[in-house]
Amino acid sequence: MSETVDNTKIYRVELGVRSYDIHIEPDCLGRLGEAMAKLFAAPTRCMVISNVTIAPLYMDVVRSSLEQAGWQVSECILADGERYKTMESFGLIMDALMQSKLSRNEPVIALGGGVVGDMTGFAASCYRRGIPFIQVPTTVLAQVDSSVGGKTAINHPHGKNMIGAFYQPKLVWIDPKVLNTLELREIRAGIAEAIKYGLIRDAGFFEWMQKSAKAALDLNADVLGQMIHTSCRHKAEVVMADETEQGQRALLNLGHTFGHAIESMTHYSTYLHGEGVAIGTLMAARLSEQLGHAPAGTEDAIRGCYKHVGLPVEVPGFSAEQWLDAMGHDKKNVGSRIRYILLRGIGDAFLAEDVSPDAINQLIDSYRK
Ligand code: NAD
Ligand code: MG
Numbered sequence: 001m002s003e004t005v006d007n008t009k010i011y012r013v014e015l016g017v018r019s020y021d022i023h024i025e026p027d028c029l030g031r032l033g034e035a036m037a038k039l040f041a042a043p044t045r046c047m048v049i050s051n052v053t054i055a056p057l058y059m060d061v062v063r064s065s066l067e068q069a070g071w072q073v074s075e076c077i078l079a080d081g082e083r084y085k086t087m088e089s090f091g092l093i094m095d096a097l098m099q100s101k102l103s104r105n106e107p108v109i110a111l112g113g114g115v116v117g118d119m120t121g122f123a124a125s126c127y128r129r130g131i132p133f134i135q136v137p138t139t140v141l142a143q144v145d146s147s148v149g150g151k152t153a154i155n156h157p158h159g160k161n162m163i164g165a166f167y168q169p170k171l172v173w174i175d176p177k178v179l180n181t182l183e184l185r186e187i188r189a190g191i192a193e194a195i196k197y198g199l200i201r202d203a204g205f206f207e208w209m210q211k212s213a214k215a216a217l218d219l220n221a222d223v224l225g226q227m228i229h230t231s232c233r234h235k236a237e238v239v240m241a242d243e244t245e246q247g248q249r250a251l252l253n254l255g256h257t258f259g260h261a262i263e264s265m266t267h268y269s270t271y272l273h274g275e276g277v278a279i280g281t282l283m284a285a286r287l288s289e290q291l292g293h294a295p296a297g298t299e300d301a302i303r304g305c306y307k308h309v310g311l312p313v314e315v316p317g318f319s320a321e322q323w324l325d326a327m328g329h330d331k332k333n334v335g336s337r338i339r340y341i342l343l344r345g346i347g348d349a350f351l352a353e354d355v356s357p358d359a360i361n362q363l364i365d366s367y368r369k
Helices: 029-039 055-068 087-100 114-129 140-146 176-181 184-201 203-217 221-241 248-253 256-265 273-290 298-309 320-326 357-366
Strands: 009-013 020-024 045-051 072-078 108-112 133-137 151-156 159-166 171-174 340-345 348-352
Touching (some): 009 221, 020 221, 029 055, 029 133, 029 171, 045 055, 045 114, 055 072, 055 176, 072 087, 087 114, 114 133, 114 140, 114 151, 114 159, 140 221, 171 221, 184 221, 184 298, 184 348, 203 221, 203 298, 221 248, 248 340, 248 348, 256 320, 256 340, 273 298, 273 340
Parallel strands (some): 020 171, 045 108, 108 133
Antiparallel strands (some): 009 020, 340 348
């Protein structure tokens, strides 16, 4: 890590030939062109992929920065929302790439949140068997999580992120100032994913988040910069150790087994992803205490932090059977196991594959008392 007095933070993700920098700096959006000119031998053509909400806010700055640095810029503007993270949008990106005749070493730039980033990365991995791509994340979630690590995907009607690839970006260019236009609810949901790193592997960061989350919500530049940097460092460390999720990368899914079930049982219309993860994490913490892995008080400490941020903490009232169904428990397949990420305490997560349906019944019962 290198750090300078002007709030610039750079973290290098070391993955051999796939290594890249994460650059975090307030107001850096207008210097993207310069940074990209350094990455490529000579500026040629590039394409910026964004959506109808983000493009009116930030496309002009990005385009003029690229053009000043000598790039010839084309655009592909998609509809806004998770429901457009589809084969159809993927096809629109391919059409635009074919029309602009981008060659194999000319880059695409994802300007947006996790949805734009995931789709752009996947399209970049496929077009001409792979062209370079740059992440310019514009949501808290994308800045602390999804823009780093190379998981790219689109959804299929039968499942989220079912079609995708591991494909690393060439650069992650983070301007925390763009968060000024983001809705408060989206900021909160992104902060839940930052808190997650503390819970999984850094108790000190969790304590810092307990103190600092309010300032992050108020978009205090120093606090945001620190939160994003520490989150990216944790994400990158995990990815460097386990790029394709053979082992410890799965720990990043703390709260996600229950969280995804919450999202799917409420038809993806009630909770944002980060909100589902927050509630799911509280459930994982209670289960960890119930099974004797984590000390009493673990769940309460996490709940206190979420409440402070204004995240939802109430577990929705579904039956144990509904929960198990939503989590992919197949009653016909006796051998099927649901994988849970549990806690030994704050800052120490582990993968458990031996949690019995009885334990889940008991957990769900505990919310009915
Ligand atoms: P999103 O991309 O849908 O963005 C949320 C909303 O904010 C959208 O309406 C968007 O248009 C708007 N927006 C974005 N930036 C803005 C800005 N600066 N100002 C105003 N509005 C802005 O949602 P998200 O939470 O960023 O990402 C969720 C997606 O990320 C999911 O599809 C999920 O599967 C994916 N994800 C991927 C990874 C990964 O490792 N690849 C990790 C976590 C999540
Ligand atoms: Mg997540």
